Amino acid sequence: MKRGLKxxxxxxxxxxxxxxxTCTQSEQSPEITEAGPGPSGLPQVYAVNxxxxxxxxxxxxxxxxxxxxxxxxxxxxxxSPTAETIARYQQADLVLLNGAGYAGWIGRxxxxxxxxxxxxxxxxxxxxxxxDAVTHSHxxxxxxxxxxxxxxxxxxxxxxxxxxxxxxxxxxxxxxDHEADFRQGLGVLEQDLDGIxxxxxxxxxxxxxxxxxxxxxxxxxxxxxxGLNGRAVHWEPDEMPGQDEWRRLAExxxxxxxxxxxWEAEPLPETVKRLEDMGISSLVFQPCANRPSTxxxxxxxxxxxxxxxxxxxxxxx
Ligand SMILES: [Zn+2]
Numbered sequence: 610m611k612r613g614l615k616x617x618x619x620x621x622x623x624x625x626x627x628x629x630x631t632c633t634q635s636e637q638s639p640e641i642t643e644a645g646p647g648p649s650g651l652p653q654v655y656a657v658n659x660x661x662x663x664x665x666x667x668x669x670x671x672x673x674x675x676x677x678x679x680x681x682x683x684x685x686x687x688x689s690p691t692a693e694t695i696a697r698y699q700q701a702d703l704v705l706l707n708g709a710g711y712a713g714w715i716g717r718x719x720x721x722x723x724x725x726x727x728x729x730x731x732x733x734x735x736x737x738x739x740x741d742a743v744t745h746s747h748x749x750x751x752x753x754x755x756x757x758x759x760x761x762x763x764x765x766x767x768x769x770x771x772x773x774x775x776x777x778x779x780x781x782x783x784x785x786d787h788e789a790d791f792r793q794g795l796g797v798l799e800q801d802l803d804g805i806x807x808x809x810x811x812x813x814x815x816x817x818x819x820x821x822x823x824x825x826x827x828x829x830x831x832x833x834x835x836g837l838n839g840r841a842v843h844w845e846p847d848e849m850p851g852q853d854e855w856r857r858l859a860e861x862x863x864x865x866x867x868x869x870x871x872w873e874a875e876p877l878p879e880t881v882k883r884l885e886d887m888g889i890s891s892l893v894f895q896p897c898a899n900r901p902s903t904x905x906x907x908x909x910x911x912x913x914x915x916x917x918x919x920x921x922x923x924x925x926x
Contacts, residue, residue: 649674652783655701657712658685659899660763661728663906664773665705668794669780672787676701677900685898686711686760687753702783705776709736709760726779728772729762736762737829755843761827761896765834766806773798805910809835812917822858822870822889827896840865846874855883862887869920892916 652673656662662677669675678694679685690698695718698704704720706712708729715725729736737759763769777795781788813835823832826841842858844850850858870884871894881891894913895901901909 652702653700654703654705655698656705657715658707659897660769660906661705661707661772661776664776664798665780667798668777668791669784669787672784673780679899681900681902683899688712689714703779705779707760707762708733709758709762711760726775728775729768731771731775732768737833755826759829762830764828764896765830766802766809767834768830770799770802773802801907805914808914812914812921813837815921815923820865820867822867824870824872828871846872846876849877849880890920892920
């Protein structure tokens with residue numbers, strides 16, 4: 610999957626790191642940076658998040674160098690790359706953008722328009738505006754808010770497919786000789802995404818109108834595409850929610866009697882226990898905005914689907 614890629618960890622970059630606020634990260638780790646233009650001579654394709662880099666790798670890994678260099682523990686949506694990393698993006702042949710206001714640093718960097726690809730342009734009219742902005746504040750570095758446009762577009766598998774097609778179109782522009790190979794890669798990727806889409810539709814039809822809770826307001830496109838009756842709180846998997854948050858949850862249950870909460874990552878055992886005492890079970894559905902520690906985008910999405918299928922098994926009804 611990553612043929613032609615060389616990754617090195619830069620040990621000194623912490624000196625230059627700006628204060629970054631993200632959903633899941635509390636400390637910086639070194640940025641992983643591609644080893645430079647290198648001798649490959651292949652087009653340099655940079656992505657702003659892991660799903661887009663995964664799509665590019667699936668379509669064209671042997672003919673382009675795909676680079677996604679956010680540290681593993683940041684949310685790429687809120688990432689602030691170092692000046693050195695931005696300089697590499699400025700030299701890229703292609704920069705794959707998520708659109709939907711994703712990766713605000715892009716607007717502050719000087720990148721050549723002709724090399725930018727907005728992979729959500731095709732469905733820009735269907736993007737979801739966030740109505741009630743919530744600022745999340747706890748700990749010294751973790752404050753961030755969700756406002757403007759919902760950006761986790763790839764959790765709607767039809768949008769993921771549209772984004773993969775936009776990546777394909779852009780790759781053909783930089784390596785036109787390989788269009789046939791790229792088309793084949795896209796075709797297989799589309800089948801994989803379509804398989805996930807169908808399984809999500811199936812499990813969603815079993816879930817029906819049952820109220821669900823989501824631990825973070827990043828599942829808007831999943832909720833809409835699959836017709837879920839979801840409501841989000843703004844909790845972090847690795848932190849015990851405060852008393853106010855528990856109280857607000859108890860109030861919400863009056864009108865939204867959920868028995869499942871969907872998490873971005875495995876929540877703390879004490880959180881799981883307290884939720885269980887309220888009759889709420891937990892399951893993990895990882896948005897996978899960043900490179901997973903094991904496996905890849907498809908593997909994570911398959912795990913996500915399986916978690917939903919286990920929770921809402923046919924035999925459970
Ligand atoms: Zn958040």
